[in-house]
Amino acid sequence: MEKEKRGSILLEIVILLLSLLVVVPIGYIFLSSIKTPAQIHVPLAMPTEFFTGNFETVLRRVNLPRIYFNSVLVAVVSIFFLIALSSLASYSLARAKNKMFTVIYIIFLSGFMIPFQSGMLPLFTLIRSLGLMNKLGALNVVQIGTFLSFAILIYTGFIKSVPRELDQAALIDGCGLIRTFVFIIFPLLKPATVSVIVTTLVFIWNDFMNPLLFITTTNKMTLTIGMYSFMGEHRSDYGPIFALAIFAIIPPVILFLSLQRYFYKGMVAGSVKG
Amino acid sequence: MKMSLERKTMLGYFLLTLPALFVFLMIVYYPFINSIFYSFTDWSGISLHKNFVGLENYAALPDDKLIKAGIWNTILIGLYAAIIQNVLSLALALALDSKLRLQGYYKAVFYIPCLFSILIISPIFGNIFQYSGLFNALISQIGFSHLAEDWFGTIRTALPMLMLTNSWQWVGFGSVIYLAGLQSIPPDYYEAGHIDGATKLQAFFKITFPMLMPSVTILTFLNLVNGLKTFELPFVLTNGGPGYATETVGTVIYELGFRQGKMGYASAISVVFFSVIAVVSILQLKLTRSREVEL
Amino acid sequence: MKKAICILVSAFLIIAIFIGCGGNSVTPAPAESPAAQSAPAESPAAAEPAPAEKTTINLTSWYRFDSFYTSSLQEALARELPHIELNYEVIPADQYNQVLTTRVLAGAEQAPDIIQVDVGQMFAQFANDGILTDLSNEEFISSYTDVTKAALTHNGKAYGICLEGNGAGFFYNKDVFNAVGVQPPSTFAELLDVCEKIAAAGIAPVGFSGKDAWTLNWFMNPLIANVLAANPNFRTDRYDGNTTFAKDFRPAYAAVQEIIEKGYINRGSVGLGFDQLRAQMFAGEIAMTVQGDWIVGDTISENHGEDVNYGFFSIAFDDGNKGFIYSPATIFTVNAHSKNHDAAMDFIRYLGSYDGSLLFAEWKHCLPARTDITNINLPDAQKEYTAAMSSGIVTTEYIYTYTPASFHQINEKTLQLMLAGEQVDIDEALAEMDAAYDKDKGQLSRP
Numbered sequence A: 001m002e003k004e005k006r007g008s009i010l011l012e013i014v015i016l017l018l019s020l021l022v023v024v025p026i027g028y029i030f031l032s033s034i035k036t037p038a039q040i041h042v043p044l045a046m047p048t049e050f051f052t053g054n055f056e057t058v059l060r061r062v063n064l065p066r067i068y069f070n071s072v073l074v075a076v077v078s079i080f081f082l083i084a085l086s087s088l089a090s091y092s093l094a095r096a097k098n099k100m101f102t103v104i105y106i107i108f109l110s111g112f113m114i115p116f117q118s119g120m121l122p123l124f125t126l127i128r129s130l131g132l133m134n135k136l137g138a139l140n141v142v143q144i145g146t147f148l149s150f151a152i153l154i155y156t157g158f159i160k161s162v163p164r165e166l167d168q169a170a171l172i173d174g175c176g177l178i179r180t181f182v183f184i185i186f187p188l189l190k191p192a193t194v195s196v197i198v199t200t201l202v203f204i205w206n207d208f209m210n211p212l213l214f215i216t217t218t219n220k221m222t223l224t225i226g227m228y229s230f231m232g233e234h235r236s237d238y239g240p241i242f243a244l245a246i247f248a249i250i251p252p253v254i255l256f257l258s259l260q261r262y263f264y265k266g267m268v269a270g271s272v273k274g
Numbered sequence B: 001m002k003m004s005l006e007r008k009t010m011l012g013y014f015l016l017t018l019p020a021l022f023v024f025l026m027i028v029y030y031p032f033i034n035s036i037f038y039s040f041t042d043w044s045g046i047s048l049h050k051n052f053v054g055l056e057n058y059a060a061l062p063d064d065k066l067i068k069a070g071i072w073n074t075i076l077i078g079l080y081a082a083i084i085q086n087v088l089s090l091a092l093a094l095a096l097d098s099k100l101r102l103q104g105y106y107k108a109v110f111y112i113p114c115l116f117s118i119l120i121i122s123p124i125f126g127n128i129f130q131y132s133g134l135f136n137a138l139i140s141q142i143g144f145s146h147l148a149e150d151w152f153g154t155i156r157t158a159l160p161m162l163m164l165t166n167s168w169q170w171v172g173f174g175s176v177i178y179l180a181g182l183q184s185i186p187p188d189y190y191e192a193g194h195i196d197g198a199t200k201l202q203a204f205f206k207i208t209f210p211m212l213m214p215s216v217t218i219l220t221f222l223n224l225v226n227g228l229k230t231f232e233l234p235f236v237l238t239n240g241g242p243g244y245a246t247e248t249v250g251t252v253i254y255e256l257g258f259r260q261g262k263m264g265y266a267s268a269i270s271v272v273f274f275s276v277i278a279v280v281s282i283l284q285l286k287l288t289r290s291r292e293v294e295l
Numbered sequence C: 001m002k003k004a005i006c007i008l009v010s011a012f013l014i015i016a017i018f019i020g021c022g023g024n025s026v027t028p029a030p031a032e033s034p035a036a037q038s039a040p041a042e043s044p045a046a047a048e049p050a051p052a053e054k055t056t057i058n059l060t061s062w063y064r065f066d067s068f069y070t071s072s073l074q075e076a077l078a079r080e081l082p083h084i085e086l087n088y089e090v091i092p093a094d095q096y097n098q099v100l101t102t103r104v105l106a107g108a109e110q111a112p113d114i115i116q117v118d119v120g121q122m123f124a125q126f127a128n129d130g131i132l133t134d135l136s137n138e139e140f141i142s143s144y145t146d147v148t149k150a151a152l153t154h155n156g157k158a159y160g161i162c163l164e165g166n167g168a169g170f171f172y173n174k175d176v177f178n179a180v181g182v183q184p185p186s187t188f189a190e191l192l193d194v195c196e197k198i199a200a201a202g203i204a205p206v207g208f209s210g211k212d213a214w215t216l217n218w219f220m221n222p223l224i225a226n227v228l229a230a231n232p233n234f235r236t237d238r239y240d241g242n243t244t245f246a247k248d249f250r251p252a253y254a255a256v257q258e259i260i261e262k263g264y265i266n267r268g269s270v271g272l273g274f275d276q277l278r279a280q281m282f283a284g285e286i287a288m289t290v291q292g293d294w295i296v297g298d299t300i301s302e303n304h305g306e307d308v309n310y311g312f313f314s315i316a317f318d319d320g321n322k323g324f325i326y327s328p329a330t331i332f333t334v335n336a337h338s339k340n341h342d343a344a345m346d347f348i349r350y351l352g353s354y355d356g357s358l359l360f361a362e363w364k365h366c367l368p369a370r371t372d373i374t375n376i377n378l379p380d381a382q383k384e385y386t387a388a389m390s391s392g393i394v395t396t397e398y399i400y401t402y403t404p405a406s407f408h409q410i411n412e413k414t415l416q417l418m419l420a421g422e423q424v425d426i427d428e429a430l431a432e433m434d435a436a437y438d439k440d441k442g443q444l445s446r447p
Helices: A002-033 A053-061 A064-095 A099-111 A117-129 A136-160 A164-172 A177-188 A190-206 A209-214 A223-228 A238-273 B005-038 B056-063 B065-097 B103-115 B118-128 B134-141 B155-183 B187-195 B200-211 B213-228 B232-237 B249-259 B263-289 C002-021 C065-080 C093-105 C121-128 C139-143 C146-152 C174-180 C188-200 C213-230 C234-239 C250-261 C274-282 C294-302 C341-352 C354-364 C380-389 C405-419 C426-439
Strands: C055-061 C084-090 C114-116 C160-173 C204-206 C286-292 C310-313 C323-334 C393-395
Touching (some): A002 B065, A002 B118, A053 A238, A064 A136, A064 A190, A064 A223, A099 A136, A099 B005, A117 B263, A136 A190, A136 B005, A177 B005, A190 A238, A209 A223, A223 A238, B005 B263, B065 B103, B065 B213, B065 B263, B103 B155, B118 B134, B155 B213, B155 B232, B249 C093, B249 C405, C055 C341, C065 C084, C065 C341, C146 C160, C160 C174, C160 C341, C160 C354, C160 C380, C174 C310, C213 C286, C274 C286, C274 C294, C294 C354, C310 C380, C323 C341, C405 C426
Parallel strands (some): C055 C114, C323 C393
Antiparallel strands (some): C160 C323
16 A cells, blocks of 8 residues: 555656646746747746736737637637538448448548648639638638548547447437437537547647638638737747737637536446447 | 338438538548649649649659658658657556546646647747757756757757657647546446456556557557648748758648749659558558457 | 527527628627728628728738838828728748749739739749739839849839848947957958957857748858859859859858858857847847848847947958849739739839838838938948948849759758758758759749
8 A cells, every 4th residue: 555655646746747847838938928029039038027018919910809709710610510511421431331431431531641732722722713712611611621531530430339229229210310310329429529629629720821821811810820920021029929829729728628527528428328 | 213221221321421521522632633633744833834744753752852851750750659659648648547636737737738839839949949048048057058959950859859849739638538538448347357356557458458449549540640741840840950850741842842843743742642641541540440349 | 508508509600600601791800909900891892882982902021011001101001092901911931932822823813912022933933924013114113223123124024113122241240349359351261360259258259040041041142242243144154054053152151161160150050040149149149140131120120229239341252252232122013913903003103102112211221222212311230231332243143033942942951950060061062052953943044
């Protein structure tokens, strides 16, 4: 018993130290955001006062509510449709025993491996011909397409662990495919859904390549492009960039902190049922 | 025409996949097919003219110094991510699974790094690890000043630092996934094992690991493919430097296609690269999927 | 409770979809902040005409146009061009060419109305493809020197306004030099001597900012100008294959290598950003650097009110030839396919006029391109530069303009490797640059 106790205290200390390692850069961001412009360039300068100028610059130069709204809009709409489309498709891919569906599955999976750089230009032409240039809808569509592979990977694996008997029971009761899926299967997919949300949200929220390509007016900017606007030819205003960064991580942090309970709860519940 | 129930169901299934398939083919495959087409041309990416050159681009691949450096670094990063970073995530998850006092705090702190954009992490880490930065200052305080380096500006240390930065961001993320998997393993299994006299190590290999396989599959796949595709971090942090130390296939494709006006050539690299990633990841999936235990 | 949330979320999503795929007519966000941002109204084809019948034109640049706009341009525009609303977009230099060519390729009407274009491949390409408006007959063209005009001209037609002429060379902190007790050198040997004394005083003699790789290219430019002074036909000779970089550029690279190997540089230069270099030079931790004269203007802007006591000097190699770079910069063009062509032309005419150009030069503390702007208060360093130019051969051609991108890349990598302390064989590196040049020569036109 003694040995175990000592072991666990040691573990606690190690983990605590590790967590400090993680916290230091984060703390650096906070500290940098309250540094005066003169101090920003000197990495070691500790802020002597709480300089609010950076936050003021951000609020002045960037329409914060607007770009917040844009980022949130893109994230929410993209994830909503991503979940809808991928879970539906995964249902078929997991249940149907036809060779054709295996092919489709492979097509979806392979998409994940495609490096995006060479596809940038034709994608751009496509978006333009769809009339989606400078519309947030373009970002939505591209994000959905980008993450379908991953979402389908997760959902398919998960659906396979849901017993087919449930489907059969629903069919016997007279439910069509869609009703079976929406009312019976989908609610059981909560852990998978949360996994998809938790993983893709971060990428969508922080994406800067796509908005840079497709958004041309300032009123449609997302948070990441907002940061870019402070990076210039010869000089970048790092103070406002860090200030903006703090604004940028608050929603994901809140989302994660509130979702993580359901995340773990869902996983545990799912397994007990099985 | 009356369709059998089975055919009707198959049709139904197919229809359900259509929306996703449509968006997917449009956003992912259409550009890719296009770039396959470009790979057979000498397109510069800017001009309106494209000339067919057959396999010339592919033939030129093996001789390029830039590409060779990119490939080598990419392999290292891929292996590091798929194996070491993966194991670190698992180790962290195991540690967090035990009864630590500040559990809630740890779970949050280790996950938060992945929420930051590269645009932020890059100047931060760049600053901390500069020659006159925080890290060198700290190690000088404790007497290790002779180890001080320009961490991102030295050939030997640039790539390892890049990998560490990547880990700082993603190990916590992986541990969250693993942790969820760990907590979904019914305790009965462990009890049964305990009764049978299994040691902690045996319990891990015989119970935990096999039951964790679905998470292992996903995380290894993610780490491997993302590792191989690494582009944003070296692009923003070091731009492939110093020298060729942090060039990856991703940055090479970007450099050639967008900066050097060799879009046709870059497309050829993409096609080959994609094939390699596909083969490697399929092998990996087969390996880990076959070990999954269905509940 | 749960149901209510579901309904709320669905409603939000439905509204969101319509907003996302639609235009700007629905604005659920609170009113825009009162500061500099321009009105969101898009092209005049929008459903509701803006109240004062303003035309909105879009401008893209990589330099910080927003600072210029907020400091003096906005007011001037409101006064001179009240019928125009300016929407500007700053795209970082790293991605500028890529993003812009993507947009232009997808449809020139989607591209901005006013485009900042750099001399070189992109300029030539855009001119060739008919993207740019011919401005040959505009008033401002005649106010430029032949050298500037040439930079704006492609196949006999002029396509842009030029707001700045950049010099480049050794800019130094006079206070540091005075404190150490050295005079600006005029030969390479003297330079090494000066560096030795400064290093002995514990200050980094020559500063590099390797993190911003483009500054490394610009470090080489003035040194190579000496080469071009020795052989003014170098570019043509090289294109025709009558000489090589390995031969003619060697003195410049050998000089840099010597400075680096003797340790006369700032430690940790590879990871240092250009803004940090400026800050350290201003703080007296670095004595000098080789760069474009924007380093002076930028430092002044960053340290408003404080005295920036910088000077300029140039050195010759053993053959005694002195070359200077005068590079037309900050060039704006008009998109020939713009939907708001008239408004765009009005804007360009204003910005390129005496008033507009003066406004810009005063903001940026730079050498204006218009020859009729003479009563501008230039910093000492730039005055010295202008004076020095008359003592040597001036060229507008810096590396970017007569070499392919693959060349620049090898150049940057070579310098980075030298700065990182690696042993670099400059003959081998130059041979590589020659190979890259020969391979991609097709991208260039004969000088």
